[in-house]
Amino acid sequence: MSEHEAESVVSEDLVADESAAEEDGPLVLDVDAMPGGAKAAIEAILMVTDDPVTSMALATALEIPVPAVETHLQTLIADYGDRGFTLREVAGGWRIYSRPEYAAAVERFILEGATAKLTQASLETLAVIAYRQPISRGRVGAVRGVNVDGVVRTLLTRGLIEEVGSEPESGAILYGTTDYFLERLGLRDLSELPALAPYLPEVDILDELAETGRA
Template sequence: MSEPQAQVEETAPDEVVPEEQIAFDVGEFPGGARSAIEAVLMVVDEPVTDVALASALELPVEDVRGHLAELEEEYAAQQRGFTLRQVAGGWRVYSRSDYAPVVEKFLLDGQQAKLTQASLETLAVIAYRQPISRSRVSAVRGVNVDGVVRTLLTRGLIEELGAEGEGGAVLYGTTDYFLQRLGLQSLDELPALAPYLPEVDVLDEIAEQGRG
């Protein structure tokens, strides 16, 4: 009679082994939790919720909200050139409105480089389909537009118009400065798009496919 063989646990071929999670304690960082929150806010492209921050930093949501409020008060007290704003259900660092004139002069008067073809195409999609999310613009153009959208925001040609429902994607539209640059009184004066882009009627279908 043969002896029973020892059972060896093996990973099934189709079983995914999760990567080791990054371990840290925000309390051990030089600036603590508040500095950790700042570090995250400096790299986000869109407003991030306090719940998402709490999850990433492994902190209670109420603690994160308290840190955000303290940071906002600290920036105001120190008259910093930037502030924290709650937009579209999330938080993000913005330049303070008090310094809008100098920022506008630097960006608009001091940066006269022409828009690239990619920027012009992205701006056209936003102008004709606004309000529209970044993901839908990407779906229409077939490429990632994150960098281009940041450029258009910096140039003051587009702006955030809110979000798609509660906690949804940020929606973008053109600004009054966009109309000024084109010499238009309103968006109603934009030329008809159909003669130049016959497939305009299927843009929404393309965008939906890109989201699927």
């Protein structure tokens, strides 16, 4: 292949790539065509971020000048007025926060959610983990006879259980209770848990059930 032919092939490939890009969609983001324009686009980004976002990052993402971003940010602050949230500049970036005036309401909501009573399913799962730890999620489900994935996530979120290792054979995560669990029950250690023998099958039966569930 001659040098001229090679250049021709490269040129055709570039044209093909550009044509494909045009078919996939526009290369330039047109925020003005969006409902609410750039201001609404900035607000949408701020609603989904966990960390403060700089004006430069917003400008780069939306392909608009930094001064325009800062103007929109100030407009958003004014738009929120006496709403329950506001826009604040912290750590060099911008983020949406609840207003300090409503801190008491937010605090009460969070605390009540954290101390809400556990469901019967959660209590039963927690009991199995407490008395049979360390234990895998599959073995807990085998003992209870139901899927416990959601319940285990709830107990993890509440800080009542934690991951304590994994089974050497299967690699399954093992769970155990936390110090917070002991604190909530007023126990110094697990040895103070009440005897469970009168209420559960014998240990060998529990193991048999767990092994059956894993088969």
